[in-house]
Amino acid sequence: MNKKQLIEDDIKYIWRPFTQMKSLENDLNKPIIIKRGKGIYLEDIDGNKYIDAVSSWWVNTLGHSNKRLNKALERQSKKIEHVIFAGFTHEPVIEFSKKLVKLMNNKLTKVFYSDNGSTAVEVALKMAYQYQVLKGHPEKKKFIALKNSYHGDTIGAVSVGGIDMYHKLYKPLLFEIRQALSPYCYRCPMKCDKNTCKCECLNSVEDILKEEASQIAGIIIEPLVQAAGGMIMYPPKYITKLREICDKYNILLIDDEVAMGFYRTGKLFAYEHADIVPDIVCAAKGITAGYMPLSVTVTSQEIFNAFYDDDIDGYKTFYHGHSYTAYPLALSVALENLKILEEMKIEEYLKPKIAKFSKELEKFKNHKNVGDIRQTGMICAIELVKDKETKEPFAYEDGIGKKIYLEGLKMGAILRPMWNCIYFLTPYIITEKEIEKLTDIAYKALNKVLPMGD
Amino acid sequence: MNKKQLIEDDIKYIWRPFTQMKSLENDLNKPIIIKRGKGIYLEDIDGNKYIDAVSSWWVNTLGHSNKRLNKALERQSKKIEHVIFAGFTHEPVIEFSKKLVKLMNNKLTKVFYSDNGSTAVEVALKMAYQYQVLKGHPEKKKFIALKNSYHGDTIGAVSVGGIDMYHKLYKPLLFEIRQALSPYCYRCPMKCDKNTCKCECLNSVEDILKEEASQIAGIIIEPLVQAAGGMIMYPPKYITKLREICDKYNILLIDDEVAMGFYRTGKLFAYEHADIVPDIVCAAKGITAGYMPLSVTVTSQEIFNAFYDDDIDGYKTFYHGHSYTAYPLALSVALENLKILEEMKIEEYLKPKIAKFSKELEKFKNHKNVGDIRQTGMICAIELVKDKETKEPFAYEDGIGKKIYLEGLKMGAILRPMWNCIYFLTPYIITEKEIEKLTDIAYKALNKVLPMGD
Numbered sequence: 049m050n051k052k053q054l055i056e057d058d059i060k061y062i063w064r065p066f067t068q069m070k071s072l073e074n075d076l077n078k079p080i081i082i083k084r085g086k087g088i089y090l091e092d093i094d095g096n097k098y099i100d101a102v103s104s105w106w107v108n109t110l111g112h113s114n115k116r117l118n119k120a121l122e123r124q125s126k127k128i129e130h131v132i133f134a135g136f137t138h139e140p141v142i143e144f145s146k147k148l149v150k151l152m153n154n155k156l157t158k159v160f161y162s163d164n165g166s167t168a169v170e171v172a173l174k175m176a177y178q179y180q181v182l183k184g185h186p187e188k189k190k191f192i193a194l195k196n197s198y199h200g201d202t203i204g205a206v207s208v209g210g211i212d213m214y215h216k217l218y219k220p221l222l223f224e225i226r227q228a229l230s231p232y233c234y235r236c237p238m239k240c241d242k243n244t245c246k247c248e249c250l251n252s253v254e255d256i257l258k259e260e261a262s263q264i265a266g267i268i269i270e271p272l273v274q275a276a277g278g279m280i281m282y283p284p285k286y287i288t289k290l291r292e293i294c295d296k297y298n299i300l301l302i303d304d305e306v307a308m309g310f311y312r313t314g315k316l317f318a319y320e321h322a323d324i325v326p327d328i329v330c331a332a333k334g335i336t337a338g339y340m341p342l343s344v345t346v347t348s349q350e351i352f353n354a355f356y357d358d359d360i361d362g363y364k365t366f367y368h369g370h371s372y373t374a375y376p377l378a379l380s381v382a383l384e385n386l387k388i389l390e391e392m393k394i395e396e397y398l399k400p401k402i403a404k405f406s407k408e409l410e411k412f413k414n415h416k417n418v419g420d421i422r423q424t425g426m427i428c429a430i431e432l433v434k435d436k437e438t439k440e441p442f443a444y445e446d447g448i449g450k451k452i453y454l455e456g457l458k459m460g461a462i463l464r465p466m467w468n469c470i471y472f473l474t475p476y477i478i479t480e481k482e483i484e485k486l487t488d489i490a491y492k493a494l495n496k497v498l499p500m501g502d
Numbered sequence: 503m504n505k506k507q508l509i510e511d512d513i514k515y516i517w518r519p520f521t522q523m524k525s526l527e528n529d530l531n532k533p534i535i536i537k538r539g540k541g542i543y544l545e546d547i548d549g550n551k552y553i554d555a556v557s558s559w560w561v562n563t564l565g566h567s568n569k570r571l572n573k574a575l576e577r578q579s580k581k582i583e584h585v586i587f588a589g590f591t592h593e594p595v596i597e598f599s600k601k602l603v604k605l606m607n608n609k610l611t612k613v614f615y616s617d618n619g620s621t622a623v624e625v626a627l628k629m630a631y632q633y634q635v636l637k638g639h640p641e642k643k644k645f646i647a648l649k650n651s652y653h654g655d656t657i658g659a660v661s662v663g664g665i666d667m668y669h670k671l672y673k674p675l676l677f678e679i680r681q682a683l684s685p686y687c688y689r690c691p692m693k694c695d696k697n698t699c700k701c702e703c704l705n706s707v708e709d710i711l712k713e714e715a716s717q718i719a720g721i722i723i724e725p726l727v728q729a730a731g732g733m734i735m736y737p738p739k740y741i742t743k744l745r746e747i748c749d750k751y752n753i754l755l756i757d758d759e760v761a762m763g764f765y766r767t768g769k770l771f772a773y774e775h776a777d778i779v780p781d782i783v784c785a786a787k788g789i790t791a792g793y794m795p796l797s798v799t800v801t802s803q804e805i806f807n808a809f810y811d812d813d814i815d816g817y818k819t820f821y822h823g824h825s826y827t828a829y830p831l832a833l834s835v836a837l838e839n840l841k842i843l844e845e846m847k848i849e850e851y852l853k854p855k856i857a858k859f860s861k862e863l864e865k866f867k868n869h870k871n872v873g874d875i876r877q878t879g880m881i882c883a884i885e886l887v888k889d890k891e892t893k894e895p896f897a898y899e900d901g902i903g904k905k906i907y908l909e910g911l912k913m914g915a916i917l918r919p920m921w922n923c924i925y926f927l928t929p930y931i932i933t934e935k936e937i938e939k940l941t942d943i944a945y946k947a948l949n950k951v952l953p954m955g956d
Contacts, residue, residue, distance in 0.1 A: 049593075058591050061599035063614040063806060065823025066588050068813045079591040085582035090590075104586040105825040118579040121831075125572040128539035129793045132558040134520050135907075135918070136544075137512050137533040139503075145515035160517040163795045164617045164824050170656040177675060189674040201822040202624040204657030204675065214821040217635060218628060220643040221658065221677045333825055339583045341617045341795055341826040352517060359522045362898070367668040368655040369519025370618045371559040371787055372795040377575075444816070453589075464589070 051093050054081055076454060085112025088475045088482060090462065099461040099486050101474050106275070106307050108338030108475045109385075116388060117337055117381050124380035133161070133373040140379035147386050148344070151316050155325040158352040160345045160366075161374040165306035166200030168330035168343035169268070171368055172302045173204050175347060176266045176328065179300070182354040182364060185262075188299075189223075192256055192267040195230040195237075196277030199268060199304050208268050211277055226260065228252040228267075230274060231282035234420040234431060235439065247286045250293065257297040266300030266327070271318035272424050275307040278467045279429035281422045287322035300327040300351075306343070310334030310385075311394050311476065313425035314402055327351060337385040338475070342378040394476070402426060404480045405472065408487040417498045429471040430490075432498070442468045448497060455493035461486055463493065470494065505547050508535055530908060539566025542929045542936060544916065553915040553940050555928050560729070560761050562792030562929045563839075570842060571791055571835050578834035587615070587827040594833035601840050602798070605770050609779040612806045614799045614820075615828035619760035620654030622784035622797035623722070625822055626756045627658050629801060630720045630782060633754070636808045636818060639716075642753075644677075646710055646721040649691075650684040650731030653722060653758050662722050665731055680714065682706040682721075684728060685736035688874040688885060689893065701740045704747065711751040720754030720781070725772035726878050729761040732921045733883035735876045741776035754781040754805075760797070764788030764839075765848050765930065767879035768856060781805060791839040792929075796832040848930070856880060858934045859926065862941040871952045883925040884944075886952070896922045902951060909947035915940055917947065924948065 049057075058079055059072050071077045081093040088111060089097045090104075100108060110117065124140065131138060145159045162171050173191065180188035193199070193208035200206070201214075207222040209215035210230070215222075229237040229252040238248040257264060271287055274280040287303075294301040303326035308318040312334060319326050328351065332343035357364040372378075405428050412418045412430050419433035432448060434440040442448045449465035456463035463470060470490055478486070503511075512533050513526050525531045535547040542565060543551045544558075554562060564571065578594065585592060599613045616625050627645065634642035647653070647662035654660070655668075661676040663669035664684070669676075683691040683706040692702040711718060725741055728734040741757075748755040757780035762772040766788060773780050782805065786797035811818040826832075859882050866872045866884050873887035886902060888894040896902045903919035910917035917924060924944055932940070 049597075054591075054593065054596050057600050058596045061603050061611070061613055062591070062595065062828075063612040063801070063820070064588060065615075065827045066819070066821055068809075068811070068816075068819040069806070070810045070812060077589075079589060081596075082582060082585045082590050082592050085585065090582070090585060100586075102586060104584055105588075107584065107825050112582055112584075113580060117583075118576075121579055122572075122576050125575055126567060128536060128544070128566055129568075129571075130558055130561065130566075131536045131539065131544060132554075132556060132916075132918075134518060134559075135531075135533060135916075136536050137508075137516070138536050139508065141516065142508050142512045142535075143503075146511050149515050157515070158517040159515055161519075164621070164826065166824060167618070167620065167656060170620075173657070173675070174655075174660075174672060178671060181671060186674075201628075201824065202621060202656040202658055203627070203661065203677070206628075207657065207675075213816050217632060217817060220640075221627070221631060221661075223657070223675045223677075340829060340831055341824065347517070352523070355522075356524045357522070358524060362522075362667050363671060365520070365522040366517070367520055370620060370655065370795065371561050372618065373519045374516075375794060377794055462586075462589075464586075 051081060055079065087111040088478050097460060098457065099474070099482065101461050101472050101486055102464050103473055103475050104338060106473050107333040109310065109334045110337045110388060111475050111477045114337065117339055117384055120380045120384035121339070121377060124376055127376070129377050130372060130375040134369065138376050138379070140376055140383050141374045144379050144383045144386065147383070148346070152346065156329060156346045157349045158347050160347065162343050162345065163370050163372060164341045164343050165330065165332040166202040166205045167370065168306060168332050168345045169199045169208070169304055170202055170204040171345040172268070172328045172330050173208070174368060175345065175351065175366060176300045176302060178366065179351050179354050180265045187263055188265045190226060190260070190263050191265055192226045192228055192253060194228050194269060194274065196232060196274045196280055197270055198274070198276035226256045226264070228256060230277065230280060231286050232280045233282055234422070247289050250286065250289055253290065254293055257293065257299070261297040261299065264299050266302050267294065268302040268304055270304050271308055272313055272321065273308060273427055276466070278431070278469045279422070279427060279471045281424050281429070284321040287319060288324055291322070291324040302326065302328045302330070304330045306330055306332045311389065311398065312427060314395060314398050335385070336378055336381045339381045340378050342382055398426060398476060401476070401478065401480065401483065404483045408483055411487065411491055412494070415494060416500060426476060427471065427473050429469050432468045432470065451497040452493045455496045456489060459489040459492060461489040463490055505535060509533065541565040542932050551914060552911065553928070553936065555915050555926050555940055556918050557927055557929050558792060560927050561787040563764065563788045564791045564842060565929050565931045568791065571793055571838055574834045574838035575793070575831060578830055581830070583831050584826060584829040588823065592830050592833070594830055594837050595828045598833050598837045598840065602800070606800065610783060610800045611803045612801050614801065616797050616799065617824050617826060618795045618797050619784065619786040620656040620659045621824065622760060622786050622799045623653045623662070623758055624656055624658040625799040626722070626782045626784050627662070628822060629799065629805065629820060630754045630756060632820065633805050633808050634719045641717055642719045644680060644714070644717050645719055646680045646682055646707060648682050648684050648723060648728065650686060650728045650734055651724055652728070652730035680710045680718070682710060684731065684734060685740050686734045687736055688876070701743050704740065704743055707744065708747055711747065711753070715751040715753065718753050720756050721748065722756040722758055724758050725762055726767055726775065727762060727881055730920070732885070732923045733876070733881060733925045735878050735883070738775040741773060742778055745776070745778040756780065756782045756784070758784045760784055760786045765843065765852065766881060768849060768852050789839070790832055790835045793835045794832050796836055852880060852930060855930070855932065855934065855937065858937045862937055865941065865945055866948070869948060870954060880930060881925065881927050883923050886922045886924065905951040906947045909950045910943060913943045913946060915943040917944055
């Protein structure tokens with residue numbers, strides 16, 4: 049089929065995620081047909097190549113069409129693609145689980161599998177609530193979540209979401225939560241100074257707990273970066289202090305590492321920067337290096353033990369499962385991924401790249417519309433503002449992000465700014481030279497849309 | 503690693519789905535390590551082979567480690583494994599969507615992708631509610647669901663679930679629904695006779711609507727078979743009449759074909775037997791022939807149109823998406839699956855197998871504990887009872903299903919009865935001879951656990 053026909057069919061038959069479908073009437077918004085991928089590059093049907101600066105929704109880590117991962121997938125498919133995971137098991141999942149728990153220093157010990165980030169969060173929320181019931185506290189049925197948070201799109205995950213555009217409409221279907229402040233340092237809700245900040249925004253968490261701790265099951269956070277909220281970043285000490293608060297009020301700390309996990313912040317999990325251990329960790333995305341959906345919810349032995357029982361009436365069992373729970377194809381890729389990361393000595397491997405990004409971000413500093421430049425490991429974000437002094441944001445209708453995206457495409461990079469935020473979240477294998485190239489493209493795109501001369 | 507160590511590690515690090523973990527202390531419940539699969543057989547680490555009579559959680563259709571599907575997977579991995587599905591697309595998803603809509607006779611026209619059955623249902627529920635809001639009816643925020651229904655394990659899907667053991671505990675987190683009767687013909691809640699039944703149980707749906715139609719967004723059903731509820735089966739006329747009721751009261755009919763879709767009932771979708779068209783269809787499981795998680799929520803043009811707008815404020819967009827939405831690896835397998843099914847002339851192909859199952863079920867008829875024998879296409883179920891006259895069920899503690907499962911394993915078949923129901927839900931490629939073998943094993947297992955002499 050030719051390109052025109054393909055695009056027509058795409059628009060005719062497919063309802064796209066997070067997309068106002070009418071916008072596709074505009075030629076500029078027509079979907080781009082990707083033919084192949086190699087390393088950090090995606091190639092479209094016309095042979096145009098683009099740096100995948102968003103790691104195809106923050107999942108890719110070792111590059112597209114990675115030979116070793118392809119090989120692992122092929123090997124596994126010749127053995128078995130999938131087997132029911134109740135009553136049966138297989139070697140890749142055992143080896144992966146063991147390696148993962150070891151990498152987590154045996155602090156959390158039990159790995160529950162599901163299919164994606166949303167389900168990993170659903171599992172965590174259901175487990176946390178059931179844990180409280182089993183501990184004799186059925187009244188602990190509310191969760192605390194943060195403004196600007198995003199934890200997925202299923203109803204449980206939406207319930208703990210804090211982005212009005214995504215979540216507000218579904219309110220009548222959501223369970224009750226308490227919302228605390230977002231640790232949005234650039235626009236600190238407490239008007240604190242970054243340099244003297246003592247995480248005063250955490251008072252909003254403690255205020256809720258002072259009143260209602262007896263009804264709260266746990267708090268859920270995205271560690272260090274509220275990603276979909278606009279790559280909002282905050283320091284590790286926030287998480288350290290939050291752990292203390294959770295202990296003080298006896299609630300669970302649920303750490304949603306779906307976007308941050310598997311070395312995105314430079315460490316296996318972001319919570320390590322805070323030198324604490326959460327009660328439950330959710331991970332997905334990079335777990336398969338960007339190949340296919342798979343997720344884990346890893347819990348403490350303490351939580352697991354509360355469910356461990358003779359269970360005459362069945363109410364102590366965690367009744368949750370998906371058809372493809374821990375399917376061997378994904379686990380074989382996830383296991384090979386861990387092996388590759390180990391061989392690469394990934395934490396050391398990332399350091400010069402993180403430093404290089406840091407250096408290249410300097411060039412944005414003096415642009416009149418650059419309000420904030422922030423970085424956490426392999427995530428960099430540049431928040432654009434109308435006015436640097438007042439921090440006045442651009443309006444939704446200004447479409448600044450969209451314009452920069454289109455300029456980026458022309459120059460061979462998929463930037464996809466979020467709200468008013470240009471960000472880089474690339475595969476780990478990007479070279480220092482490519483970091484220069486990518487940041488140059490972004491800088492040029494920015495200046496095209498918001499020229500310095502204006 | 504040796505078998506003993508593998509099993510130890512499995513139990514040490516993994517929290518299994520739908521499993522009371524303490525039960526694994528019993529040697530009989532230790533997970534069986536599956537090494538490979540071929541056709542309808544699974545082979546464990548000791549070389550024992552088992553007929554996969556449950557299609558590894560109702561997903562496998564073309565056999566394990568299918569050569570053509572493996573080839574499709576390999577081909578695709580060498581091109582590209584995954585690309586972000588907002589703004590970008592790829593040929594396998596376009597071709598698959600077009601084929602699917604054509605197979606549905608263009609009655610439903612828009613395919614929305616997500617990752618598994620639960621998410622397909624979540625998408626349907628969110629879409630249905632948002633549709634009502636966009637049509638000016640935000641008060642239509644409740645759903646009707648059926649007793650004994652199962653639609654998945656995420657909070658939205660659990661909300662419309664109707665099996666107490668799985669769903670009741672989470673009540674405080676669930677949204678409000680109205681529950682109608684289960685069309686459980688063998689234990690008809692209206693005490694009707696199968697032969698003269700006019701679907702009187704549907705009165706319970708209409709009763710709700712007479713009172714509350716103005717607050718109801720839609721009804722969700724599992725068509726023809728309430729699978730996880732115990733392979734409860736009911737006739738197509740129920741769905742035909744339900745469609746009329748939905749039209750009369752202006753609510754949406756959401757058809758959860760996750761387990762039934764892709765020819766499990768002998769037709770692409772079960773609703774075809776009722777000669778109606780739902781407003782929304784959810785499908786997953788067999789969509790990839792049992793290879794990997796993928797799901798679709800297919801909607802009418804009417805629903806799609808309600809979201810189609812210039813959308814200045816963003817509230818007409820369907821904000822839902824998963825990182826791996828429509829990932830090429832899965833779509834390439836799903837597409838190859840459709841091609842194979844087409845070449846097989848699947849509907850014709852299944853007819854003699856369905857007839858063979860039907861014939862082989864006869865042998866169970868005279869067993870004193872066989873209460874009901876039922877079949878819908880490639881699903882057969884035998885409900886066991888303590889007393890044929892009174893239909894008194896076995897108690898949970900009797901563990902009849904578990905005992906039959908263990909006998910089945912010894913004889914080389916994975917039966918996994920549900921509640922008190924032995925069922926066969928095999929890959930489509932099972933031969934007539936294998937159907938004989940499988941049903942013989944089940945019959946022997948049944949007689950071992952519940953001897954006729956007793």
